[in-house]
Amino acid sequence: MAADATILYSEDEIRRRVRDLGAAITDAYAGRSPVLVSVLKGGIVFLADLIREIRLPLRVDFMSISSYGEDAGGVVRILKDLDADVGGEDVLVVEDIIDTGLTLSYLLGTLRARRPASLEVCTLLDKSARRIPPLDVRYRGFDCPDVFVVGYGLDVDERFRNLPFILALDRPAQLLEDPGLLDGFLQVPPGPVA
Ligand code: 5GP
Numbered sequence: 001m002a003a004d005a006t007i008l009y010s011e012d013e014i015r016r017r018v019r020d021l022g023a024a025i026t027d028a029y030a031g032r033s034p035v036l037v038s039v040l041k042g043g044i045v046f047l048a049d050l051i052r053e054i055r056l057p058l059r060v061d062f063m064s065i066s067s068y069g070e071d072a073g074g075v076v077r078i079l080k081d082l083d084a085d086v087g088g089e090d091v092l093v094v095e096d097i098i099d100t101g102l103t104l105s106y107l108l109g110t111l112r113a114r115r116p117a118s119l120e121v122c123t124l125l126d127k128s129a130r131r132i133p134p135l136d137v138r139y140r141g142f143d144c145p146d147v148f149v150v151g152y153g154l155d156v157d158e159r160f161r162n163l164p165f166i167l168a169l170d171r172p173a174q175l176l177e178d179p180g181l182l183d184g185f186l187q188v189p190p191g192p193v194a
Contacts, residue, residue, distance in 0.1 A: 005181045008149060008168040009142060014124075017141045018046070021122060022053020024139060025092065033057045034090040037082065039107070040064040042096035045153035045161065046124045046141075050094060059084070067103055076106050091116040095123040096153045097144065098137065105133040125149065125166070148172050159193060162186075 009017075025034075033056065038047040040062055051058060064080035091111060098104055104121065111119055122139035129146055148171070150156050151163030156172045163185060167175075175181060179188040 005170075005174060006168050007165050008144075008147070009152075009166040011164045014141075014152060014164075014166065015049075017124075018049045019053050021139050021141060022050055022055075025050075025122065026053075026055045029054075029056055029058075029090060029092075032090050033059065034092050035059045035061055035084070035086055036092050036094050037061050037063060037086070037111070038094045039096075040080070041161065042153045042155065043094050046096055047094045050122070061086075063107070065103070065107065076103055078110070086111065086114050086116045089116050090118045091120070092139075093119070093121045095121065097125040097127065097149070098123045098131070098135070099127045100130050100132045101135045102132055105135060108135075124152070150175065160186075 036047060036051060036058055038044060038060065041064075047060065051060060061082045061084060062080065063078060063082055065076040066079050067076050093104070093107065093111070095104060108119065108121070120138040121135070123137055124141040125144040126137060126140045126142070127144045127146055145168070147168040149166050149168055150160045150172075151166045153161050154166070155161045156169075156175055160175055163182070169175065176193045179186065179193050180190070182188065
């Protein structure tokens with residue numbers, strides 16, 4: 001693979017961290033049935049692996065949001081809300097990545113207003129150096145450097161979520177312009193990704 005699209009976290013490293021996180025969550029929530037809330041679409045790969053490492057009778061639920069961008073201070077519009085009420089429940093928000101934290105901070109505010117019994121966050125990647133609002137992140141897979149990452153649920157223009165590892169890119173558009181960088185991992189027709 002070219003030097004400008006390097007593997008930041010391998011399949012093995014991710015598997016080991018997810019196993020550790022699952023064990024920590026199993027211990028912390030022993031005797032309870034938490035609801036794991038995932039934000040579509042980036043969080044689905046992590047969620048799918050994480051829940052199989054948690055030995056508890058948990059539930060999963062999904063939200064879909066549309067961000068108005070950093071200028072809007074992280075205000076988001078809810079496109080799809082949770083299916084079930086989380087009042088009185090132990091809610092664990094499962095995120096793929098926290099960058100500035102603005103989106104998550106807004107989301108936590110809306111969830112807190114529903115009066116869950118507890119509300120915690122588990123993120124696979126944390127770009128903690130870029131954090132704007134203070135956030136209490138209870139479970140963290142990796143403290144991620146300030147680079148653009150893709151794979152294991154994270155996309156560029158809706159593509160490449162299916163990579164089983166996480167790549168660091170110089171520029172997000174790099175893989176769209178030259179998908180040949182992924183030779184051996186994805187079968188792609190020659191030329192830029194349409
Ligand atoms: P925040 O509100 O924390 O700044 O933004 C978080 C969202 O930005 C994530 O849920 C994700 O969709 C996107 N994001 C932030 N950094 C990256 C990155 O390095 N790669 C990808 N693919 N998305 C990112």
